[in-house]
Amino acid sequence: xxxxxxxxxxxxxxxxxxxxxxxxxxxxxxxxxxxxxxxxxxxxxxxxxxxxxxxxxxxxxxxxxxxxxxxxxxxxxxxxxxxxxxxxxxxxxxxxxxxxxxxxxxxxxxxxxxxxxxxxxxxx
Numbered sequence: 501x502x503x504x505x506x507x508x509x510x511x512x513x514x515x516x517x518x519x520x521x522x523x524x525x526x527x528x529x530x531x532x533x534x535x536x537x538x539x540x541x542x543x544x545x546x547x548x549x550x551x552x553x554x555x556x557x558x559x560x561x562x563x564x565x566x567x568x569x570x571x572x573x574x575x576x577x578x579x580x581x582x583x584x585x586x587x588x589x590x591x592x593x594x595x596x597x598x599x600x601x602x603x604x605x606x607x608x609x610x611x612x613x614x615x616x617x618x619x620x621x622x623x624x
């Protein structure tokens with residue numbers, strides 16, 4: 501039995517050879533004016549404003565979307581929020597009536613939201 505921390509010696513591919521997890525981060529696709537959104541199953545590169553995204557439906561139909569905005573959500577880390585049992589509102593409450601006493605020292609990120617709109621189908 502070979503004992504090694506070197507992936508090449510174990511026959512495993514390292515990230516530089518295309519092994520390991522997919523590059524990027526999971527994110528949520530939000531289709532503006534169509535009232536639907538979906539989370540990615542796995543990590544992928546985060547699109548930039550202006551880029552095109554091709555979506556292939558279950559029936560094989562292809563649609564092109566244009567990225568309009570990318571929204572990142574941050575909130576105080578769990579270590580800096582009161583326990584849920586001490587809250588007077590639900591844990592996912594967005595609006596808080598109380599004043600901010602001091603800014604958070606640690607944050608956690610939610611899934612980025614990639615907001616898109618459909619492009620007109622090309623003629624021809």
